[in-house]
Amino acid sequence: MNTAEPRAHPDSPRTRMPHSPAEPLLHVRGLRVEYRHHGTATPAVDTVDLTVGRGEIVALVGESGSGKSTLAKSIIGLLPAAAHRTAGTIVLGDTELTGAREKDLERIRGRRIGLVPQDPGASLDPVRTIGSQLAEVFRLHRTGPRRSRGSVRDDVLRLLDLVGIDRAEERLGQYPHELSGGLKQRVLIAIAFSLRPELLIADEPTSALDVTVQARILEVFERLAREFGTAVLFVTHDLAVATDHAARVVVMQKGRIIEDRPVADILATPEEEYTARLLDEASPRRRPAEAGTHPRPEARNAPAIEVRGLTKDFRGKRGQHRAVDGVSFSIEQGTTFSLVGESGSGKSTTARMILRLLDPTSGHILIHGDDVTAASRQEKRELWQSLQLVYQNPDSALDPRLPVRDIVGEPLLNYRLGTRTERSTRVAELLEQVDLPPGLAGKRPLELSGGQRQRVAIARALALGARTLVLDEALSALDVLTQAQILTLLADLQQDLGLTYLFISHDLHVVERISTTVGVMRRGHLVETGPTAEVFGNPASEYTRALLASNPGHRLRALSESRSEAMRAARTPRSDLSALSTQ
Incomplete structure (x- = not known):
């Protein structure tokens, strides 16, 4: 990845010297925020205290409804109309934010506090090019003399390189709908990084990204904190990501902070049962009971889904692009097959062709033994009674x-x-x-x-009465506790109804837990397929190995492995230990 930095002006925040992580930047004291509906007030943030130091990465974690996003929006002054701060103060450096006028907050947003929102689809202007939206940041927050268009363009290109967007020159003229979800999220991160703010609030910024892009983005967060003293408040439901990259973890439950401790301490000895549950569900390990590994007897019949030589070409202004190239696989009835790969690998396009929402360029699609490749409108309507999308x-x-x-x-x-x-x-x-x-x-x-x-x-x-479900990233927006509940539900439904699942996901932890078999896609090709334990335990492809290496949760995995070793050692009879010592 190109690590060239966007050009900075002498008085730009980007040129400030790094600060010691111990120097406080953000102070939240006694904050209380209520949502008011029809005369009823419901507290979303309840008497919260939080401090973030310069150069510090703090992960704010908790399940949906815990109050973490409301707290983040309070800091940057972007609460919805129904939300009201009823107590507490927020101070950034020497600036009181809770009493600031909207005009003052507008000057602070972007320059001193940057925000990476969760949903790129709702945050980027669909009728403006990527280049113009990035350049607008420098126009709205201009310091010093007026800059030339070429100088701003150079900064924009460096920003795109910084967040790992390929073909940066080409991307300048593209519109949001021409980019994948992962690329759109990286554009938002580039916008937030553009002025090198003192505090960066990232609200679930990697939930829609595949593991390799996720790793690259999180490395950028770490670099900003290390080299520029940028404080990062990282809002996430993914504890695997949080524990790998944050210095501290702040756990929220029902609007309150219940733990605020260094990552190593949280991992070693969580003080709250809720935190222990979050860690347990986030720990990367396979759970055969939840993974649909016991096919029902009908699995001996025709496969629920079979694709042969599936290919899809798209034509655009820049010529023809092959999104899926000769993909073949089958899914036995009553089992779960997961397609994994980076954004743009072709997995969702493959799923849309199987659902007959998209016509293949070539190849064949068989559902329960029936060839539906050239299905008519009426035949598709009949097909959708047994094949459905979540x-x-x-x-x-x-x-x-x-x-x-x-x-x-x-x-x-x-x-x-x-x-x-x-x-x-x-x-x-x-x-x-x-x-x-x-x-x-x-x-x-x-x-x-x-x-x-x-x-x-x-x-x-x-x-x-669907017999087969296609689940396209169906768990990616859920916190780990809710994910675990939905995984259990899917396993129960599969057992009770004999359902077959085609599971599309970038979350390798979830894939490992739910899948019977796995297929790995890259640039339209199926590079590897096989039983889940085999693919994850002994990958044959170099790309699969790289994908697994980027999977977050390294510290959780190490902790889980050390605990397993300790348990095995505790179960080893003393006579066996004596025999080992004499060998």
Whole structure:
């Protein structure tokens, strides 16, 4: 990766000398934030104290609804209208932020506090090029004499190189829709880095990124902290990432900070049971009971999914691009096959072709032995009764205007199945299958937690009696505790209903836990496939080895291995130890 730095002006924050990590920068004292709806006040942040030093990386972790994002938004002054600070102070250096006017906060944002938001799709302007959006930062926060267009362009190119975006010259003229999710997230990180702020708030910045890109981005965070004294508040639900890269971990639960300690101390002796649960669920280890490793008897029949020589070409202004190149694999009924790889590897394109949402350029797709490659519109409609998709983000997949009962029952209505009473009974059965209480049937998606929304999405996918589910990054937006609950649900449904899963993911920890077999994709090619334990334990491809090496959780893995060794040693009989000592 090109490590050239964007050019800095003499009075730019980027030229400040690094500070000692011990020197405090951010002080939050007694902060309380409430959300008010229909006259009811609900505390989201409750009497929180937090300090972040210059050059320090602090991970703010907790499950969905713990208050971590509300705390981060309070610091930068971007709380939604329903949120109100009712107590406490926030000080950055010698500047009081809680009493600052909006005009003053606008000058602070970007220059002294940078923000990397979670959702690049909602944060980038769809009608402006990437180059113009990056250049705008230097125009809005100009210091010193007016700069030439060429000078700003040089800075923009260096920023793109800094965050690992390839073909930087070409990217300047592209629009957000022409970039993958990972590339769009890196553009947001480049924007946040552009003025070298004193404090960088990263709100789940790597949740949508594959492990190799994730590692590169986190290395940039570390470099900023080390070389420029940038303080980084890293908001994440991924403890594997947090423990690898942060100096301290701050654990939030129900709006309160319950632990604030160095990473080594948290790993060795978590003081709270909640923290121990977070660490346990984040620890990288295979759990055969949850991984669908016992195919049902029907697995001897025709594969649930079989693709032969699948190829997809896209034509664009710059010519033809082959996104998927001669991919072949099969998935036995009642098992889970995971496709993994970096952004742009072709895994989601492959899934869309299997679902017949995208026509292949060549090759064949067989579902339960039937060739559906050239399926007509009516044949696709019939296919979708047995083959369904569970989307990545339940927030955008569920209609916010409809109650849960209508969302789950919508496929039944569309296919004109059953009477109103029969549909109502079926919806109740589906909610019970995904462990949702009947009382939620009348609620709308915004009234549910992230895990509950994903359960609703799964129930809807099963409404027509689907035998095979395609789960495209279906757990990436969930915290580790919620992920564990959904993994258990998927395992139970697979066991009870004989379901087959095609699981698309960049999260190798989740893949290792859920999969029977794994396929690794790179640049449109399937470079390796096989049983999960074999691929993860003894990868045949150099690329797979590199992918696994980038997998976060090194400190958690080392801790887990040392504990396993200690347990094995404790179980070894003394007579065996004596025999070993004499050899």
